[in-house]
Amino acid sequence: MTPAIATYGVLLLSVFGYLLGLRWALRLEAGRVRAMHSRPYYHGMWVALCMLLPAVIFLLAGLALKSFVPEWIVVRGLPADYMEGKRASLVAARLWSIANEQFGVSNVQPLEQAAADRLVWLNKLADWIIGLGALVISILMGLYALRPIDRAFQARNATERIFLWILIACSAVAILTTVGIVFTLIFDSLRFFAMVSPTEFFFGLNWRPITAIREGQLGQEGSFGFIPVLVGTTQIAMLAMLVAGPIGLFSAIYMVEFAPHGVRSTAKPVIEVLAGIPTVVYGFFAATLVAPLVRDFGESLGIPSSSESALAAGAVMGIMIIPFVSSLSDDVISSVPGRLRQAAYSLGATRGETIVRVVLPAALPGLVSAMVLATSRAIGETMIVVMAAGLAANLTLNPFEAVTTITVQITTVLTGDQPFDSPMTLSAFALALALFAITLMLNLFALQVMERYRDQYD
Incomplete structure (x- = not known):
């Protein structure tokens, strides 16, 4: 099961949850609008949001972990003599190239082929865990959301609180993104200024950013x-x-x-x-x-x-x-x-x-x-x-x-x-x-x- 299929499944379950919560509230209403604290569609939105948001958070967290956990497990399981003098990121990239049969990778060792196969298997296993976990969480949260629905349940207040937290989260994402960009620029700029004098950068009159690619190469002073x-x-x-x-x-x-x-x-x-x-x-x-x-x-x-x-x-x-x-x-x-x-x-x-x-x-x-x-x-x-x-x-x-x-x-x-x-x-x-x-x-x-x-x- 791919994360895309799981996402569509969660969306369909959320729509079904909205209709189920709406129908449940309409039965309780039974023609007496004033007897209900909130309108029926608020109850439907409450169920839909409870089914959608936790599953989406699980999907995003799972995809974030999937981006590095299988590689970490496979690379860590390789022998020490094979990993000597090699960077883990480059080894993982080579294993993915072997698994996908890209770029004409040559001199593939049996050890590397086995590790590439294991990486593919772990990746598929992670997809199934993420997809099934999201669907299960959506169903369980739907059952949880249906329990408090009655004439006194303040579905409108609960739904508005959820939307308030969604707005706060969106604002936090924008702020954290800006902070992340600023800190990235500062840290990498400090690495640059450790190699090039800030006086030369801010007051220099010649811009020719060419540096030597190989040690000892001539004519490449930037x-x-x-x-x-x-x-x-x-x-x-x-x-x-x-x-x-x-x-x-x-x-x-x-x-x-x-x-x-x-x-x-x-x-x-x-x-x-x-x-x-x-x-x-x-x-x-x-x-x-x-x-x-x-x-x-x-x-x-x-x-x-x-x-x-x-x-x-x-x-x-x-x-x-x-x-x-x-x-x-x-x-x-x-x-x-x-x-x-x-x-x-x-x-x-x-x-x-x-x-x-x-x-x-x-x-x-x-x-x-x-x-x-x-x-x-x-x-x-x-x-x-x-x-x-x-x-x-x-x-x-x-x-x-x-x-x-x-x-x-x-x-x-x-x-x-x-x-x-x-x-x-x-x-x-x-x-x-x-x-x-x-x-x-x-x-x-x-x-x-x-x-x-x-x-x-x-």
Whole structure:
């Protein structure tokens, strides 16, 4: 029995439990609604939740244990002379390759074949234990949930408490995931800084993350200066916001303050279609059309230009971000109370003066949040930069030259055959930690602006 079949079985049992609890409560109700503390469907939900949640928790815990327990049992049972000088994870991977007959594994010893067969058997046994255990737990919990159902049973309160704990668990998962990401970045970044000086990383002017794969290999000394990557990221993000900020804000002002209803209902969805276009399409558009035009324009001005440039990537990225700025700004400006506009008109202010002196100051905290969110979106973009700005970490302020960004370099250093514990690979975690710090500072700046300029309009 596979875990998928067990999951479907638990879901079917939960549906059956809901119907059974509902029917049980309807019989008790017998036309007297006020005699029951809770409506019948609450009793059905109580039974269904009791059957579903414990079984799902058992399934998840079983799958988590199954991912390493069979391997641990088999690897631990291998002779010590065979395991001498070998890593347990590599041995387990070889056994799985033998069991699945993948990658053309050669020189298979009888000992390894026997261990691979045992690993497959233990894996199947774990599937049956997990599947049958989940079904048994679901049935037993259904019987337990049916016992307290009567006219006085507070099924509504019990069901709401279960949903409350589900919401708390979901919030805890989000928080723990964030904490786990932060600690992973910190620990692996510390491993990187044990190999590369933090001074060299944060103040170095050359980014060339190439390290020797084999001991004694020449010509592979890497440089891990963060400044060129930071400058490229900042440059492209600023260019993107110079395009997206004014266009998105002005389009939102027009949609809210000037556009007729027919124009708004047509133009707003058209603008938001830009948000649904895949970034690879934007990258292809930037590489094939925008980048050559930017290069020709720069050469006509006598400026050194490249076929891949920060200006091309920033301009196309700004077009991509316009829907974020426009939609968020539209919502913020629309939320400004109408009585503020009416008060300004009653004092003789024109529509333009009302927008500039009343509406925009009232919407300032939300507009700042919209700009910060759009900036974070620009900083985190990868595909457009790869296709339109290139991979070269050039320290230049010329927007017509090729540059790179933090996210592009994270993608680059994590691909290839480089060992995981090499400075080149670990530099990705240092870059990610720096990117996390940059976005955190942007969010803190937005919060400070909101706290400083937020007004209450009662």
